[in-house]
Amino acid sequence: MKHRFLFIVVVLCALTTVAQIDTLQVLPEVILSDVKLQNHSVGIALNKISDSTIQRSRTALTEVLRANSTIYFRENGPGGVASASFRGTNAAQTAVVWNGININSQLTGQSDFNTLLSKNYDQLDVRAGGGSIIYGSGAVGGSVHLGNDIRFNKGLNTTVTAGYGSFDTQIATAKTQFSNTNFYIDAGLDYQRSENDFDYLDTENQFNENGQYDNLNAIFNMGYLLKNKGNRTHLLKLHHNTYVGNRNFSGTLTAPSNDGYEDRNTRTLAVWENLGTRFNGKLRAAHIFEQFRYFANNQTDDNDLGKSIRYLANYEATYKLDRKKELTVIGEVNHISAAGASIVATTRNQGSLVALWKQQLTHKFTYEFQARQELVEGFDSPFLLGAGFDYAFAKAYTLTFNGSKNYRIPTFNDAYWSGPGAVGNPDLKPETSLQAEIGLKRTHKNLTLGLRGFYINTDDLIQWQPNLSGIWSPINIADTEHYGIEWELDYTASIGNHKVTTTAQYAYTKAEDVARGKQLIYVPAHKAILSIAHNYGRLSSYVQTSFVDRVFTTTDNTAQVDGYAIANLGTSYDILHKQGTKLQVMARVNNLFNTNYQTVAFRPNPGRNFLLQTTITF
Amino acid sequence: MKHSFYTLCIAVLLLFSCNTDDDLFIPATPEVEGPYATGFLVTNEGPFSNGFGTVDHIDENLTTVTSSIYQAVNNDNLGNIVQSLTMTDDTVYVITNVSSRITVVEKDTFEEIIQITEGLNNPRNMVIIGDNGYVTNWGDPAIATDDYVAVLDLNTNEIVSTIAVAEGPEEIVAKDGVIYVAHQGGFGVNNIVSVISSEQENVVTTIEVGDVPNSLQFDTAGRLVVLASGAPAFTGNETGGQFTIIDTDTNTAVETVLFTNTEHPNFLNVVGDDVFYYLGGAVYKTTVADFTTTSTAIISGSFFYNMTILSDGTLAGCNAADFASNGTVELYDTTTGTLLNTLNVGIVPGNVYEIN
Numbered sequence: 004m005k006h007r008f009l010f011i012v013v014v015l016c017a018l019t020t021v022a023q024i025d026t027l028q029v030l031p032e033v034i035l036s037d038v039k040l041q042n043h044s045v046g047i048a049l050n051k052i053s054d055s056t057i058q059r060s061r062t063a064l065t066e067v068l069r070a071n072s073t074i075y076f077r078e079n080g081p082g083g084v085a086s087a088s089f090r091g092t093n094a095a096q097t098a099v100v101w102n103g104i105n106i107n108s109q110l111t112g113q114s115d116f117n118t119l120l121s122k123n124y125d126q127l128d129v130r131a132g133g134g135s136i137i138y139g140s141g142a143v144g145g146s147v148h149l150g151n152d153i154r155f156n157k158g159l160n161t162t163v164t165a166g167y168g169s170f171d172t173q174i175a176t177a178k179t180q181f182s183n184t185n186f187y188i189d190a191g192l193d194y195q196r197s198e199n200d201f202d203y204l205d206t207e208n209q210f211n212e213n214g215q216y217d218n219l220n221a222i223f224n225m226g227y228l229l230k231n232k233g234n235r236t237h238l239l240k241l242h243h244n245t246y247v248g249n250r251n252f253s254g255t256l257t258a259p260s261n262d263g264y265e266d267r268n269t270r271t272l273a274v275w276e277n278l279g280t281r282f283n284g285k286l287r288a289a290h291i292f293e294q295f296r297y298f299a300n301n302q303t304d305d306n307d308l309g310k311s312i313r314y315l316a317n318y319e320a321t322y323k324l325d326r327k328k329e330l331t332v333i334g335e336v337n338h339i340s341a342a343g344a345s346i347v348a349t350t351r352n353q354g355s356l357v358a359l360w361k362q363q364l365t366h367k368f369t370y371e372f373q374a375r376q377e378l379v380e381g382f383d384s385p386f387l388l389g390a391g392f393d394y395a396f397a398k399a400y401t402l403t404f405n406g407s408k409n410y411r412i413p414t415f416n417d418a419y420w421s422g423p424g425a426v427g428n429p430d431l432k433p434e435t436s437l438q439a440e441i442g443l444k445r446t447h448k449n450l451t452l453g454l455r456g457f458y459i460n461t462d463d464l465i466q467w468q469p470n471l472s473g474i475w476s477p478i479n480i481a482d483t484e485h486y487g488i489e490w491e492l493d494y495t496a497s498i499g500n501h502k503v504t505t506t507a508q509y510a511y512t513k514a515e516d517v518a519r520g521k522q523l524i525y526v527p528a529h530k531a532i533l534s535i536a537h538n539y540g541r542l543s544s545y546v547q548t549s550f551v552d553r554v555f556t557t558t559d560n561t562a563q564v565d566g567y568a569i570a571n572l573g574t575s576y577d578i579l580h581k582q583g584t585k586l587q588v589m590a591r592v593n594n595l596f597n598t599n600y601q602t603v604a605f606r607p608n609p610g611r612n613f614l615l616q617t618t619i620t621f
Numbered sequence: 622m623k624h625s626f627y628t629l630c631i632a633v634l635l636l637f638s639c640n641t642d643d644d645l646f647i648p649a650t651p652e653v654e655g656p657y658a659t660g661f662l663v664t665n666e667g668p669f670s671n672g673f674g675t676v677d678h679i680d681e682n683l684t685t686v687t688s689s690i691y692q693a694v695n696n697d698n699l700g701n702i703v704q705s706l707t708m709t710d711d712t713v714y715v716i717t718n719v720s721s722r723i724t725v726v727e728k729d730t731f732e733e734i735i736q737i738t739e740g741l742n743n744p745r746n747m748v749i750i751g752d753n754g755y756v757t758n759w760g761d762p763a764i765a766t767d768d769y770v771a772v773l774d775l776n777t778n779e780i781v782s783t784i785a786v787a788e789g790p791e792e793i794v795a796k797d798g799v800i801y802v803a804h805q806g807g808f809g810v811n812n813i814v815s816v817i818s819s820e821q822e823n824v825v826t827t828i829e830v831g832d833v834p835n836s837l838q839f840d841t842a843g844r845l846v847v848l849a850s851g852a853p854a855f856t857g858n859e860t861g862g863q864f865t866i867i868d869t870d871t872n873t874a875v876e877t878v879l880f881t882n883t884e885h886p887n888f889l890n891v892v893g894d895d896v897f898y899y900l901g902g903a904v905y906k907t908t909v910a911d912f913t914t915t916s917t918a919i920i921s922g923s924f925f926y927n928m929t930i931l932s933d934g935t936l937a938g939c940n941a942a943d944f945a946s947n948g949t950v951e952l953y954d955t956t957t958g959t960l961l962n963t964l965n966v967g968i969v970p971g972n973v974y975e976i977n
Contacts, residue, residue, distance in 0.1 A: 256671075259721075425855070471902040471924070559946035604671050
């Protein structure tokens with residue numbers, strides 16, 4: 004059995020060697036749920052958020068990524084609706100990918116990053132740049148990837164975390180996993196609740212009213228080695244995720260609120276992997292359910308419901324012509340139905356065909372071509388092409404390039420909305436974008452430096468506007484142009500038993516509406532983050548700082564939310580640290596300098612606040 | 622939850638009124654007309670769900686705009702979604718919808734007198750009879766049975782009573798102590814005009830008109846002219862607009878003119894014998910006596926969120942542009958249909974009021 008397992012490892016290693024010139028961390032004993040991410044991001048920057056970074060923050064993905072990436076989050080206060088702006092693109096142009104599947108809402112086209120809890124995933128990656136060819140609609144500015152791994156031969160282990168923080172915030176996380184030579188299983192719960200009633204700084208009596216939330220994310224993953232003989236391996240995998248969120252939407256400085264909102268999302272994915280030395284086949288079937296209930300008055304039971312159910316089947320075939328050439332073909336069909344109080348019950352069938360050709364020309368130069376054609380009922384979907392290369396032109400230096408066409412299809416809301424004062428438009432065209440980026444990366448020993456320039460040109464952006472009868476309706480109206488620079492540094496220094504890790508990122512983003520010549524709303528020209536972590540034996544400490552430039556809140560750039568700089572500080576100590584057993588306590592101060600800041604106009608964020616956590620691993 | 626919000630409002634109110642009290646007790650200076658004694662006022666709703674609305678001032682010659690006069694004078698904001706304003710000889714009442722607030726200011730200076738929040742729930746429009754203001758309130762938009770007209774005592778600036786009415790009361794006018802309320806229907810559809818006795822403080826009768834009555838005015842003969850836009854397509858039961866004349870002696874409809882099923886007219890203006898209305902980006906002019914839906918447009922290609930014919934005959938059209946940036950007031954000559962001037966105002970301009 005051991006040998007068979009080793010065999011998989013070898014296959015996977017070979018795969019990654021073929022694929023990689025980038026020095027991305029891929030643990031060989033780990034079976035990733037989405038090999039595409041590492042394998043088909045030629046010329047694209049991937050940024051892995053480490054597990055220790057995730058553990059430091061409260062669980063909402065908004066909080067993790069805001070402090071650890073240059074993505075700008077338009078967050079309606081803690082726990083409220085939070086959408087991402089990647090390279091100045093809008094909320095529906097950032098894809099969230101769960102175990103290889105784009106899970107942006109079929110209704111809104113967006114992901115609410117406060118309904119995505121970060122604990123209990125094994126992989127959290129940020130992929131900057133166009134990814135529509137492999138990840139579908141909406142992967143324009145970039146994508147955020149959540150992955151669950153399968154690992155054999157790890158025995159039984161369990162991690163439990165309990166935490167308490169300001170504003171009566173309670174956290175509980177547990178995950179247990181078991182594996183032997185051919186079987187893997189894990190189950191995890193991630194729960195948080197908060198009164199979230201923080202005082203608004205610089206006001207006398209105002210506080211975050213009606214902001215309570217509680218949410219629970221449950222995961223379940225299984226892997227079974229069906230057959231592992233000769234040069235062929237068959238593996239079955241199952242990934243499941245259930246999210247239950249209940250929250251009220253807080254008011255603003257100028258408007259009260261008594262809204263309530265419930266999210267119920269489930270995702271289930273079954274995979275059969277057929278792996279060999281030259282040919283890999285992966286068959287996937289998935290069921291993805293999303294449902295919300297909106298309560299205009301949370302004191303009553305009256306609510307508006309919206310839901311979608313999506314069935315997906317996908318086959319991915321990779322043929323390795325030799326160690327340096329591989330062709331991947333992916334065929335996918337989706338059947339989606341949506342219904343709700345304000346949406347005409349309807350279904351949509353879509354199919355897509357993707358071809359990826361990748362070749363390592365020399366040991367220094369790898370290139371890839373990608374193509375996608377999608378057929379969507381009722382819409383003309385564009386033919387997408389992309390190309391990229393990685394060129395290690397000198398020791399430690401890599402030059403990267405990627406250019407692609409990307410798209411976003413109109414959502415169910417865009418096409419079929421029918422509610423008070425608004426009506427969808429079934430005649431919309433998909434949004435399209437042409438984009439390119441060029442980068443330079445230096446990886447040497449304990450120092451990584453990256454510099455990238457990007458350009459995005461989007462056409463036919465869908466925007467909701469009142470028509471001549473005063474009814475709001477979406478049209479393909481705006482064209483936008485984005486360009487900018489991203490810079491990053493990772494540096495690790497060890498002196499004796501002291502280890503210092505530094506991460507710095509900076510993004511300059513110019514994103515303009517072509518007709519107006521004005522910066523798009525809620526896109527900061529500058530965002531920078533700096534984290535320094537220090538470890539000495541059982542003691543770790545860190546400081547996270549971020550600087551965000553002002554953002555405009557009106558399309559004519561006459562009103563703005565001021566820029567801000569905030570710092571978080573934390574420390575952890577391993578009270579117990581033995582083979583297989585660990586007891587750790589953590590303390591964290593958010594917004595150390597009690598800065599009064601907003602990410603959305605008139606929605607203040609909390610001042611200085613605290614979080615205590617204890618984690619037991621056994 | 623609501624209660625704590627009101628407590629908060631009152632707390633805020635007390636806090637802010639402390640500042641204004643200082644101004645109020647400054648010894649009376651000789652009567653000097655303030656900067657806003659003449660000209661026009663523009664209500665700007667402001668961005669939806671966050672931020673605040675504003676009131677701009679336009680001078681008598683309709684050339685110069687002074688932005689956000691309430692903020693400039695009082696160093697405070699009017700709250701979320703400035704819906705409408707109503708004025709007496711010396712006072713202006715600015716109604717803020719989402720903030721459920723009436724801000725009372727001196728007419729010529731725009732100095733705040735008081736903010737009223739108690740007794741209001743989604744206030745929309747006000748009409749004044751004697752010492753009382755009558756304010757339409759949606760209540761909770763999701764509840765059809767909690768709508769009311771609040772009675773505001775203009776001497777004490779307190780809501781003294783309420784009159785329960787049907788769903789979605791919007792525009793409100795009065796004549797000879799009788800109040801007429803158009804029930805647009807809130808987020809839904811309604812089709813009645815309520816007739817209220819201000820003395821009895823009760824609904825005397827309701828008169829059926831077209832679906833979604835959006836505007837009502839009196840003609841020269843004192844009859845009530847009502848324009849309904851009809852139910853929009855998304856309701857699943859689309860109906861066309863309807864023009865109705867109501868005899869206020871008998872409270873019955875004496876004339877009805879129907880638009881076609883897909884025509885949804887808006888913004889009725891009765892000027893002498895003439896009637897102006899807006900439909901599908903165009904302004905039409907016809908007469909009260911011989912109302913026709915087939916007249917030729919006098920202005921077309923416009924994009925109005927509201928329009929008002931000023932006393933000199935100029936049409937002031939509010940253009941809210943993309944609803945996410947500053948809007949404009951477009952001034953047209955209604956005889957020739959030519960654009961006279963475009964004035965830059967605040968975000969989502971909702972109406973233009975003549976200071977008189």
